[in-house]
Amino acid sequence: MKTILYATDYSENSELALKFAYNMSIKLEAKLLVIHVFDYPTFFDDITLNPEAPFPDIEGHAFKIHNRKLHTFCNRVLKKDIATLNITIEAIEDRSVVNGIVNKANNVDALFIVTGMKGSSKLRELIMGSIAKKLIKKAPCPVLIIPSDSVKIEIETIVYATDFEEEDFGALAKLAEIAKPFNAKISVVHFSSSEETVLKKQKEELKEKLQKHINYDNLKLDILYADDTFKALKSYARNSSADLIAMLEREDKGITSKVFHRDLVKRIESYGKIPLLSFNAKNYGIFHLE
Numbered sequence: 001m002k003t004i005l006y007a008t009d010y011s012e013n014s015e016l017a018l019k020f021a022y023n024m025s026i027k028l029e030a031k032l033l034v035i036h037v038f039d040y041p042t043f044f045d046d047i048t049l050n051p052e053a054p055f056p057d058i059e060g061h062a063f064k065i066h067n068r069k070l071h072t073f074c075n076r077v078l079k080k081d082i083a084t085l086n087i088t089i090e091a092i093e094d095r096s097v098v099n100g101i102v103n104k105a106n107n108v109d110a111l112f113i114v115t116g117m118k119g120s121s122k123l124r125e126l127i128m129g130s131i132a133k134k135l136i137k138k139a140p141c142p143v144l145i146i147p148s149d150s151v152k153i154e155i156e157t158i159v160y161a162t163d164f165e166e167e168d169f170g171a172l173a174k175l176a177e178i179a180k181p182f183n184a185k186i187s188v189v190h191f192s193s194s195e196e197t198v199l200k201k202q203k204e205e206l207k208e209k210l211q212k213h214i215n216y217d218n219l220k221l222d223i224l225y226a227d228d229t230f231k232a233l234k235s236y237a238r239n240s241s242a243d244l245i246a247m248l249e250r251e252d253k254g255i256t257s258k259v260f261h262r263d264l265v266k267r268i269e270s271y272g273k274i275p276l277l278s279f280n281a282k283n284y285g286i287f288h289l290e
Contacts, residue, residue, distance in 0.1 A: 002030035005110040005141075007037065007101050010069055013148035014116035015077045020146045020275065021114040022078055023153045025086065027181040030111060032087045034074055036066050037100035039093065059093075066091035102138045112142040112178070112277070136249050136278050142174065145276045152243055155182045158277075159242040161233055162190050164206065169213050170284030171248050175277070176216035186219040187240050191229045237274060245274050250281040 006021040008014045018034070025032040070089040074082045082089070094100030105113055113135075136143050158179055162168045172188070179186055188210065207221050226232030237245055 002111045003108045004030050004032050005105050006034050006114045010073050017116035017146035018077050020153045034089045037092045037094050037097045039095050063091050098134045106140050110141045114144045117145050117147045143278045149273050155184045155243045157242050158184050158186045158244045159237045160188045160246045167281040167284040171279035172214050189222045191226045191232050246277040248281050249278050
C-alpha cells in the first residue's frame with residue numbers, strides 16, 4: 001500500500017496540513033504516517049521525570065511523551081479516533097529534522113511528504129529557512145507544503161509550471177498519478193519572454209509529447225508570453241482557480257532557477273493560500289523520449 005508521510009510540530013498552523021494529508025490519503029487509498037522529529041532532552045531541559053528514579057529513562061520518557069502528543073493532536077484535529085483510521089503515528093529521534101523526515105520517507109517509500117507552512121519551533125525553521133531547501137534537495141519524493149490559511153482540502157485544478165526540461169515529463173507522470181483520484185484538471189503552463197517565439201508547430205509537438213508520455217486525459221497546455229515570469233505565474237494560477245501549484249526544483253536551469261529555487265521563502269509566501277508541490281529533478285533522472 002502507498003504511504004503519505006506527514007510531518008508535524010503540533011502547532012496550530014500545521015493543523016490544516018494534517019486535514020489535507022488525511023483527505024489525500026483517502027482519495028489515493030494510501031496509508032497516512034504522521035511523524036514528529038525530536039532530539040533527546042538533557043538533564044538541563046525542562047522535562048518531567050520521576051525524582052525517585054535514580055537513573056531516569058530519558059529516551060523512553062521522550063518517546064512516550066511525543067507519541068502521546070501525536071495521538072492527541074491527530075484525534076483533536078481530525079475529530080476522530082485515529083485507532084479506527086488508516087493512520088500510523090511515530091515519534092522519531094534525530095538531531096536533524098530534515099534527516100529524520102528523509103530517512104523515514106526512504107524507509108517507507110513515501111509517495112510524497114506533506115508539511116505545513118509557518119509553523120513554530122523546528123518546523124518553522126524547516127519551511128521558513130534554509131532547511132526547507134535541504135528537505136526539497138534531499139527528499140526522495142515530492143514535497144507538498146500547505147499554507148496555514150489555505151481554504152480548501154479538495155483538489156480540482158493543478159497548475160504545473162514548466163520549462164520543458166526532460167525531467168518535467170517524469171514529474172508530470174507522478175503528478176498525474178496523484179491527480180487522477182481527484183479527477184483534477186492539470187494545466188501545464190510555459191512562459192516565454194517577449195524576445196522568444198514559440199511557433200504553432202512547436203506547440204503542437206509539445207502537445208504530442210505530453211499526450212504520448214503522460215497517461216492523463218484531463219490535461220491542457222498553455223504557452224504564454226511574459227517578461228516577469230513570477231508575476232505571470234501568480235496571475236495564471238489565480239485566474240485558473242488553482243488549488244495546487246506544482247513545479248520542478250533544480251539548481252541552475254529552467255523556470256525553477258529563475259522563479260522558485262532562488263529565495264524560496266519569499267516566493268512561497270507570495271502565493272498566499274495555494275499549496276505548493278515541489279518535485280526534485282534528480283529523483284526523475286532523464287525521462288527518455290523516443
